[in-house]
Ligand SMILES: CC(=O)N[C@H]1[C@@H](OP(=O)(O)OP(=O)(O)OC[C@H]2O[C@@H](n3ccc(=O)[nH]c3=O)[C@H](O)[C@@H]2O)O[C@H](CO)[C@@H](O)[C@@H]1O[C@H](C)C(=O)N[C@@H](C)C(=O)N[C@H](CCC(=O)O)C(=O)O
């Protein structure tokens with residue numbers, strides 16, 4: 001691409017050296033340089049990309065994008081205040097602004113992003129659309145899943161994924177938008193048509209510091225809708241969460257509200273929670289509609305309302321949207337009943353925040369007849385303040401197994417001590433090794449009991465130090481149940 005055209009849309013502090021005629025490739029990784037590349041230096045948490053600039057030039061980089069002046073021979077150095085954000089804008093231009101050419105839906109919030117995004121993706125397919133999906137589970141393009149390191153990928157990968165979705169003929173792309181992604185500029189250059197908010201509760205305070213900062217980070221998605229009212233965009237907000245009022249004020253576009261407790265455009269009443277699904281009455285501007293869906297739990301009623309509101313707001317007929325919701329299956333690893341040949345019910349879930357734990361436990365309360373055994377852990381080297389609160393919420397279960405969920409470089413003891421401090425009763429065990437912990441949870445169960453294995457969801461690994469070891473809560477539970485209950 002013509003390099004002058006590429007650079008004339010970002011705010012540049014200085015240019016040292018001659019810009020080449022054209023740029024053949026953009027990368028933020030010195031190991032991926034090809035001759036003619038633009039190398040973007042990103043100051044990371046592990047290393048500083050600026051330290052690889054010299055090596056990048058040796059490998060053929062034609063331009064270096066930097067946050068500080070660099071003395072380099074053989075390549076032009078363009079200095080900008082924030083390379084991560086500039087990368088998003090440049091990549092969007094390089095790939096021809098793909099997000100403007102398909103229908104982009106962004107979902108943010110503490111809990112429910114993967115669920116709402118996954119539901120929307122599946123519902124769009126039911127509605128005859130071609131949808132791509134990106135988030136915690138990976139990048140799903142035409143049913144093929146490409147793993148990703150982050151819920152919201154870096155700015156370059158993000159633009160590349162949108163471009164691939166466009167080239168594959170997708171009409172829609174649903175994207176999970178994390179607060180890290182928003183703050184670190186990973187979404188720069190993405191033009192969203194619909195921005196959805198699920199909720200804001202305690203998580204990630206190691207990164208954001210306070211709930212106030214965390215909330216402001218989420219708000220960036222709504223301000224990112226822009227101010228151009230000739231465009232057809234919208235926000236979808238949960239009125240039962242007080243942050244929605246602030247987010248509504250951050251955008252001039254129409255706001256579609258949903259919720260249970262407050263006045264909302266999309267409401268649910270007569271909710272019945274069962275082991276195999278949930279029914280409720282939808283009250284919305286087009287009338288009242290009975291709904292029977294396969295997803296479990298009160299929290300999924302919220303997620304369903306968000307998905308319905310977004311699709312109706314986009315112009316899909318309500319009857320077809322409801323039929324689509326009723327047809328879809330639970331999102332992988334989100335309150336998903338494991339098909340286990342044993343007289344106990346095992347649910348695989350991804351709850352790893354205090355609020356999600358409360359909601360996951362509430363999801364089974366209406367059909368619980370025996371005991372509830374709840375297993376939960378936390379990650380190492382992340383928000384420690386949430387640990388005792390998670391255990392406090394887990395205490396509602398009859399028996400709790402406290403364990404680890406990606407301990408990284410932290411000791412089992414340190415994680416378990418923080419968790420145990422929040423327990424409200426004595427019916428619990430602390431077992432750092434997650435495999436042993438899952439086996440213990442199953443051993444405790446008697447016929448008729450419910451077991452919720454929280455935190456791993458779709459994941460098939462456990463991170464210890466910086467290595468991912470294969471791990472499947474479901475497989476371990478299946479084998480242990482076979483040992484305990486098998487004939
Ligand atoms: C703390 C954090 O966000 N880290 C992200 C960051 O890694 P990092 O800062 O360690 O990167 P780095 O290794 O220091 O590299 C810095 C730069 O040097 C470059 N480099 C590096 C080595 C080399 O030889 N040459 C070179 O050019 C790298 O390509 C990079 O551009 O950049 C990586 C690439 O984009 C991310 O994968 C990584 O996310 C890690 C895995 C992570 O765990 N992030 C979490 C905190 C996160 O972002 N979570 C959110 C929310 C999750 C949720 O709630 O669902 C998410 O969106 O995932």
Ligand SMILES: Nc1ncnc2c1ncn2[C@@H]1O[C@H](COP(=O)(O)OP(=O)(O)OP(=O)(O)O)[C@@H](O)[C@H]1O
Nearest residue numbers: 110111112113114115136299334350351356359360
């Ligand atoms: N709307 C909701 N409100 C509260 N809890 C929810 C909601 N939706 C899902 N949960 C709970 O949170 C867990 C994680 O859900 P999900 O993966 O959809 O959230 P997420 O926002 O994508 O999380 P992450 O930040 O890890 O990507 C679920 O397994 C469930 O226990």
Ligand SMILES: N[C@H](CCC[C@H](N)C(=O)O)C(=O)O
Nearest residue numbers: 136352378379380382405406
């Ligand atoms: N997707 C989330 C969940 C990770 C939960 C747990 N495994 C942890 O490490 O804290 C994240 O990246 O923050």
Ligand SMILES: [Mg+2]
Nearest residue numbers: 113114136151
């Ligand atoms: Mg997610």
